[in-house]
Amino acid sequence: MARRHIAIIGSGPAGYYTAEAAQKTFGEDVRVDIFDCLPVPYGLIRTGVAPDHQSIKGVSRRYEKVALTENVRFVGNITVGKDISIAELQELYDAVVLATGAPRDRDLGISGSDLGNVYGSAAFVGWYNGHPQFADLDPDLSGKTAVVIGMGNVALDVARILAKSREEFAGSDIVTHALDMLVASKIERIVILGRRGPHQIMMTPKELGELGRLERACPHVHKDDLPDVAEDAMLEPGLRKSATILRQFAAIPEDIRAEKPVAIEFAFFAQPVALIGDGKVQAIEVEQTELVRGRAQGTGKKGTLEADLVVACIGYRTSPIPGVPFDERAGRFANDEGRILPGLYCVGWARRGPSGTIGTNRPDGYSVIEAITEDFDSGTIGKGAKQGREGFDKLAAERGLDIVTFRDWKKIEEAEERAARADAPREKFVDIEAMIRARD
Ligand code: NAP
Numbered sequence: 484m485a486r487r488h489i490a491i492i493g494s495g496p497a498g499y500y501t502a503e504a505a506q507k508t509f510g511e512d513v514r515v516d517i518f519d520c521l522p523v524p525y526g527l528i529r530t531g532v533a534p535d536h537q538s539i540k541g542v543s544r545r546y547e548k549v550a551l552t553e554n555v556r557f558v559g560n561i562t563v564g565k566d567i568s569i570a571e572l573q574e575l576y577d578a579v580v581l582a583t584g585a586p587r588d589r590d591l592g593i594s595g596s597d598l599g600n601v602y603g604s605a606a607f608v609g610w611y612n613g614h615p616q617f618a619d620l621d622p623d624l625s626g627k628t629a630v631v632i633g634m635g636n637v638a639l640d641v642a643r644i645l646a647k648s649r650e651e652f653a654g655s656d657i658v659t660h661a662l663d664m665l666v667a668s669k670i671e672r673i674v675i676l677g678r679r680g681p682h683q684i685m686m687t688p689k690e691l692g693e694l695g696r697l698e699r700a701c702p703h704v705h706k707d708d709l710p711d712v713a714e715d716a717m718l719e720p721g722l723r724k725s726a727t728i729l730r731q732f733a734a735i736p737e738d739i740r741a742e743k744p745v746a747i748e749f750a751f752f753a754q755p756v757a758l759i760g761d762g763k764v765q766a767i768e769v770e771q772t773e774l775v776r777g778r779a780q781g782t783g784k785k786g787t788l789e790a791d792l793v794v795a796c797i798g799y800r801t802s803p804i805p806g807v808p809f810d811e812r813a814g815r816f817a818n819d820e821g822r823i824l825p826g827l828y829c830v831g832w833a834r835r836g837p838s839g840t841i842g843t844n845r846p847d848g849y850s851v852i853e854a855i856t857e858d859f860d861s862g863t864i865g866k867g868a869k870q871g872r873e874g875f876d877k878l879a880a881e882r883g884l885d886i887v888t889f890r891d892w893k894k895i896e897e898a899e900e901r902a903a904r905a906d907a908p909r910e911k912f913v914d915i916e917a918m919i920r921a922r923d
Pocket of ligand 1: 536591632633634635636637638640677678679683684685687690754755779796797798799837838839840
């Protein structure tokens with residue numbers, strides 16, 4: 484049987500689970516190249532998952548096992564669309580799988596969004612996680628009030644990171660530039676703004692519960708904002724647990740709350756309508772909402788909330804690639820169960836949008852490999868012999884592309900481990916040049 488050649492674009496969870504599935508399905512008959520525009524692998528695991536959630540980051544050990552096998556290789560520091568086009572990759576590989584995630588912030592779409600100290604979560608999370616694109620963000624944390632928009636797990640991550648003490652970052656790999664700024668932060672009020680109610684939050688119980696165990700911060704939930712307790716019974720189990728946690732927060736006595744210098748306030752049924760400020764954000768205009776067929780609808784009642792920093796954690800979009808059909812409304816590639824065009828596939832957030840846990844990407848990876856298998860079997864792909872990685876290496880040499888291999892990454896990783904603070908697993912390089920220097 485002719486060897487099958489697969490290119491995966493993106494080395495995050497969706498990319499590596501797809502490679503793992505390809506390996507399990509095709510064994511020695513497949514060669515998989517995983518491309519990444521950064522010289523370092525793991526995408527969201529490295530730059531999205533919160534730095535104080537190291538156990539989740541541990542999944543990268545599973546990806547490393549895949550990466551270290553003969554038939555899978557990491558091709559870092561290559562930007563698809565700049566260094567090589569999708570069409571060229573399709574010439575070289577039988578199947579090209581886009582596992583590019585959803586790295587762009589969804590737009591708030593209200594006036595004042597371009598004011599200073601207003602960030603999307605991709606940028607803000609990227610800043611404290613050392614993503615080269617956002618390392619220089621330099622948010623101003625000298626004000627009193629931060630407003631975090633959205634009630635999902637990313638909003639929880641951002642609120643928690645803003646609230647933690649230096650000691651609580653022990654064991655995390657938060658980058659030192661962000662740690663120093665967070666420790667010097669003057670923020671004492673963090674408002675989490677939700678356009679729907681306590682029964683519509685997207686926060687999962689384990690992550691929500693963490694807010695109740697912070698050293699310097701205490702969650703504030705108003706009892707009157709919670710629906711009748713009997714209504715919790717109608718919720719699905721995860722959401723019911725989260726609702727119970729909100730009730731526990733609401734029951735925290737005032738004197739206990741007052742012991743902590745930072746308040747994390749939950750504001751429900753409040754949608755942002757404008758950001759106000761003179762160059763830099765100072766306040767946020769919010770409109771009270773009510774639920775109409777499950778959706779938030781403005782009631783016309785408006786108020787203003789002080790805001791020295793705003794982080795919108797309202798979801799993400801995939802970056803379009805010229806020539807690849809894109810679903811503008813959903814913010815991801817237009818696809819049918821992972822198929823975009825013959826020989827071109829997508830997986831993970833690039834396929835289904837930004838939802839689910841890291842583990843959701845595993846069945847995704849296996850299902851795209853099933854689709855690829857079917858397409859090989861039906862003759863839709865795999866008709867002519869492709870050059871695969873040999874062809875790519877030739878083209879890379881002609882273009883003078885500087886590929887970072889997995890072996891190179893291991894050198895970068897060792898340098899990051901050597902540079903770590905005493906209580907941290909690593910100190911990430913935050914610029915691409917430094918990463919490449921560490922390899923040489
Ligand atoms: P999410 O769970 O979809 O939450 C987005 C939130 O933003 C929702 O509360 C949504 O409200 C709100 N929102 C959207 N547009 C808005 C607007 N224009 N104005 C005001 N609010 C708006 O997304 P996420 O927090 O970015 O998380 C993405 C995925 O990653 C999720 O599946 C999440 O569970 C996962 N994740 C997991 C972890 C973990 O397990 N530790 C950590 C981080 C992220 P509506 O509900 O009303 O639309």
